[in-house]
Amino acid sequence: MKITIASGKGGTGKTTLSTNLAALWAEKRHITLLDLDVEEPNSGLFLKGTPINREILEKFIPEWHADKCRLCGLCQEVCEFNAIMKLGTEIMVFPELCHSCHACSGLCPTGSLPMVAREMGELYHYRMDNLDVVEGRLAVGEEQAVPAIKKVKEYQKREIPDADLILMDSPPGTSCPVIETVKDADFVILITEPTPFGLHDLKLAVETVRGLDKEMAVVINRHGIGDDGVENYCSDEGLQIPARIPQDLNIAKTYSAGKLIYPVHPGMKEELSHLIVFLESL
Amino acid sequence: MKEIVVLSGKGGTGKTSLTASFALLAGSSAVVADCDVDASDMHLLMGPVVKQKELFYSGKEAVIDQEACISCSRCLEVCRFDAVLSDGTHFEIEPVSCEGCGYCARVCPADAISMKPSLAGELYISEVRSGAHMVHARLGIGAENSGKLVARVKNEAKTLATRDSKALVLVDGSPGIGCPVVSSLSGADYIVIVTEPTISGWHDLKRLRELLGKFRLPSGCVINKADLNDEYADKIRKYLEEEKMDMLGTLPYDENFTAAMVQGKTILEEPFSESETAENVRGIWQKIQAAVGWSKE
Ligand code: SF4
Ligand code: SF4
Ligand code: SF4
Ligand code: SF4
Numbered sequence: 001m002k003i004t005i006a007s008g009k010g011g012t013g014k015t016t017l018s019t020n021l022a023a024l025w026a027e028k029r030h031i032t033l034l035d036l037d038v039e040e041p042n043s044g045l046f047l048k049g050t051p052i053n054r055e056i057l058e059k060f061i062p063e064w065h066a067d068k069c070r071l072c073g074l075c076q077e078v079c080e081f082n083a084i085m086k087l088g089t090e091i092m093v094f095p096e097l098c099h100s101c102h103a104c105s106g107l108c109p110t111g112s113l114p115m116v117a118r119e120m121g122e123l124y125h126y127r128m129d130n131l132d133v134v135e136g137r138l139a140v141g142e143e144q145a146v147p148a149i150k151k152v153k154e155y156q157k158r159e160i161p162d163a164d165l166i167l168m169d170s171p172p173g174t175s176c177p178v179i180e181t182v183k184d185a186d187f188v189i190l191i192t193e194p195t196p197f198g199l200h201d202l203k204l205a206v207e208t209v210r211g212l213d214k215e216m217a218v219v220i221n222r223h224g225i226g227d228d229g230v231e232n233y234c235s236d237e238g239l240q241i242p243a244r245i246p247q248d249l250n251i252a253k254t255y256s257a258g259k260l261i262y263p264v265h266p267g268m269k270e271e272l273s274h275l276i277v278f279l280e281s282l
Numbered sequence: 283m284k285e286i287v288v289l290s291g292k293g294g295t296g297k298t299s300l301t302a303s304f305a306l307l308a309g310s311s312a313v314v315a316d317c318d319v320d321a322s323d324m325h326l327l328m329g330p331v332v333k334q335k336e337l338f339y340s341g342k343e344a345v346i347d348q349e350a351c352i353s354c355s356r357c358l359e360v361c362r363f364d365a366v367l368s369d370g371t372h373f374e375i376e377p378v379s380c381e382g383c384g385y386c387a388r389v390c391p392a393d394a395i396s397m398k399p400s401l402a403g404e405l406y407i408s409e410v411r412s413g414a415h416m417v418h419a420r421l422g423i424g425a426e427n428s429g430k431l432v433a434r435v436k437n438e439a440k441t442l443a444t445r446d447s448k449a450l451v452l453v454d455g456s457p458g459i460g461c462p463v464v465s466s467l468s469g470a471d472y473i474v475i476v477t478e479p480t481i482s483g484w485h486d487l488k489r490l491r492e493l494l495g496k497f498r499l500p501s502g503c504v505i506n507k508a509d510l511n512d513e514y515a516d517k518i519r520k521y522l523e524e525e526k527m528d529m530l531g532t533l534p535y536d537e538n539f540t541a542a543m544v545q546g547k548t549i550l551e552e553p554f555s556e557s558e559t560a561e562n563v564r565g566i567w568q569k570i571q572a573a574v575g576w577s578k579e
Contacts, residue, residue: 009321010457011294015482040292040489042482080342080384101362101383140492143429143464172457175320175421179378195543197298197323204321208423212378225540249535256511258481 002166003279004185006209008201010040010172012193013221013245016255018169019046020262024272025165026131032163034156035135036181037171038121038148044135045258049128053159057121057136057151059144061098062105062113064091069112075104084113096143121148123155132160145177153184182209187282188216189275195226199233206237215282219275222247242278243271283443284576287317287470289455289463290477291486296506297476299539300563301454302327303548307567310413312450315439317432317466319403319421324454327548330408330416338419340402340430342382344375350394357386357395403431407438415442432456432465440469449576463493472574473501474530479514487518491525502528502573504566507535528573531566533559 005021007014015037022033035043062075062084069091076086083097084104095118105113121138136152138145156163170181182188188209192198202218209216218234223244234241245251246267254261262269288304290297302324305314316324344365346357351373358366358373365379366386375386377400387395403421410416417439419431436453443451455466455473467473473494477483487503494501503522508515515532522529536559542549549560571577 009294009323010292011290013294040482040486042292042485045481045485078384078388080382099381099383101381101385102360103383103385103388106360106385107388140489141464141496172320183378195540196326196546197321197543200323200326201321204423211423225537227544252507252510252535256478256480256483256514 001164001187001282002168002185003187003189004168004170004182005189005191006170006178006182006205007172007191008203008205009197012191012198014169014172014191015042015046016261017189017191017219017221017245018167019043020260020268021272021275022131022133022167023047023128023260024262024269025276026129029165030130030132030163032132032134032156032160032166033169034152034166035133035169036149036152037169038136038138038145038152038177039171041135041137043133043169044124044126046260047128047131047133049126049131049133051124051126053125055123055155056119057123057148058117059098059120059147060100060102060115061095061118062093063116064093065112065114066090068110070110072109075108075113078103078107096141099144100147120144123152125155125159132163134160145171146180149177149180178208179212182212182214185214187279188214189219190216191219191221192230193222193226194220194228194230196229198226199229202230202233206239217242217278220244240278243275245271283440283449283451284471284574285440285451285453285469286472286474286570286574287453287455287466288474288476289466289490290457290475291490292457292482295476295478295483296533296539298324298454299327299543299548300476300504300506301452303550303563304567304570305410305414305452306412306548306550307564308412308414308450308452311448312414312452313439313443313446313448314410314414314416315435315451315453316416316418317435317456318454319419319431319435320456322418322420325408325416325418327543327546328410328412328416329546330406330410330418332406332408334407336405337401338403338405338431338434339399341400342384342397343377343380343400344382344384344386344395345398346373346375347394347396350392352392352394354391356389356391360385360389405431405434405438407442415446417442429465433468436466436469467494467497467499470499472570473499474570475501475503476506477503477518478507479505479511479518481514484514484517487521491527500573502530502570504530505532508532509534528569530569531562533562
């Protein structure tokens with residue numbers, strides 16, 4: 001089973017939930033956690049394990065070979081992303097903008113644009129007993145999160161093929177990188193705060209998940225602050241809330257130091273246990 | 283015209299609440315732009331009255347004309363995004379996966395594929411409580427190119443500022459370090475980073491700084507929830523010194539931010555306006571004004 005943990009906006013406790021849930025669940029069975037928040041992967045700050053593997057994430061971009069090029073300009077014309085341009089008597093490639101679609105390369109009449117690998121980030125795989133964590137990390141300035149997310153998922157299929165319970169930590173928001181992490185999930189957990197901001201972003205996230213025809217449930221973080229907006233919305237929409245993580249300054253402090261919460265917070269452990277029972281009954 | 287962009291690395295650091303407070307302090311001398319289009323929450327605090335609204339198209343998506351298709355499979359062969367679905371005779375594009383690169387349309391021998399513009403979101407120009415104009419947007423579900431929508435929001439705000447001779451553009455920037463944030467940075471005069479003293483806040487700050495270094499932009503930092511963790515608060519202070527970034531001030535961990543939000547207000551308004559937090563926010567705004575060489579008066 002694949003479960004994606006997502007949130008409409010950042011900073012609602014997504015990493016807290018995914019790392020604590022993975023660690024607690026792994027006390028019972030094998031868990032694989034994929035940190036697909038590749039712009040800001042933070043799982044490794046809270047889960048420290050034995051390094052298993054490190055790989056360079058590559059994407060393919062065209063490389064211009066001047067000798068046969070007729071400067072016909074077709075490459076510039078076909079590129080929808082302004083990633084290749086004819087400037088005077090030279091063809092320039094802008095790697096950060098390239099979506100690796102191969103159109104310029106495949107259509108160039110003289111074969112002057114072979115696709116070559118370029119580093120776009122790194123992948124780390126580490127392990128704690130029953131928990132495998134794979135984290136993708138995009139290089140600073142690199143603009144395409146989706147290819148990096150795909151690579152991490154491919155890595156899991158190749159290196160941890162018998163993983164039967166996979167948790168995916170999604171990037172915040174509702175844009176294409178989020179879709180990439182939700183589209184092959186069996187179930188989605190949306191985490192939110194019970195505030196007007198949280199509610200506004202939750203609604204967008206719910207629409208996104210519904211648009212992809214996925215089942216979901218909501219976890220409330222910092223339960224006790226804010227207002228009833230999120231609870232009312234969930235009951236109107238028929239969304240279950242299998243866990244409510246209490247608002248507690250001590251939880252915030254434990255988090256700030258980069259530590260797992262449930263080992264020192266019985267309340268947190270109890271809520272996570274409810275969530276595990278809920279997910280196992282799906 | 284000066285442009286100030288407020289960023290946070292990760293979300294949840296209070297960036298939007300703080301930017302809304304700055305917007306109130308700047309009043310009608312600023313144009314406000316909400317470039318956090320993924321989680322555009324600022325309007326919830328600003329009481330916008332929408333004056334103008336338009337659809338925003340960005341990027342394209344392929345569509346196959348079933349009448350014209352001769353089932354040759356070329357589109358399937360060239361597509362790098364697994365967006366062409368086929369059982370061997372019927373060919374169809376799956377819009378969620380289509381990247382809009384147009385490769386299939388160029389190789390289709392039957393001219394059966396057309397590229398149609400895809401709806402990326404909606405753009406709004408509103409009047410807000412502070413007397414200013416605010417440009418904001420809503421990204422369509424699963425829409426691509428939020429970087430382009432961000433650029434559009436910013437440009438619209440600048441155009442308004444020029445038209446109305448406003449001296450300041452105040453931007454609630456995008457989170458992360460990817461495409462949208464790069465778009466929200468271009469043309470900025472000063473960057474305000476809102477961070478918190480947590481292990482992840484600390485790592486995100488360093489990554490953000492690395493990105494800002496590429497743009498050589500002057501920047502300063504606000505430490506929110508500063509009393510949460512002394513060790514990381516100190517680390518951040520030292521780091522700011524080493525990197526020659528301005529220390530703009532600190533704010534205590536204060537649930538009034540949330541209490542104010544529930545009322546659709548900023549921390550500067552009643553009944554919170556006399557709190558220590560509110561006082562600090564005003565002090566931070568003074569420092570930002572000094573750093574960019576602009577003042578309301
Ligand atoms: S399409 Fe090929 S031949 Fe034409 S300008 Fe580009 S690289 Fe040169
Ligand atoms: S591979 Fe595609 S995106 Fe990259 S430069 Fe060529 S046409 Fe543009
Ligand atoms: S436009 Fe590009 S991504 Fe979309 S179906 Fe055609 S080849 Fe695939
Ligand atoms: S390339 Fe054109 S004709 Fe061939 S299968 Fe695709 S849509 Fe049909």
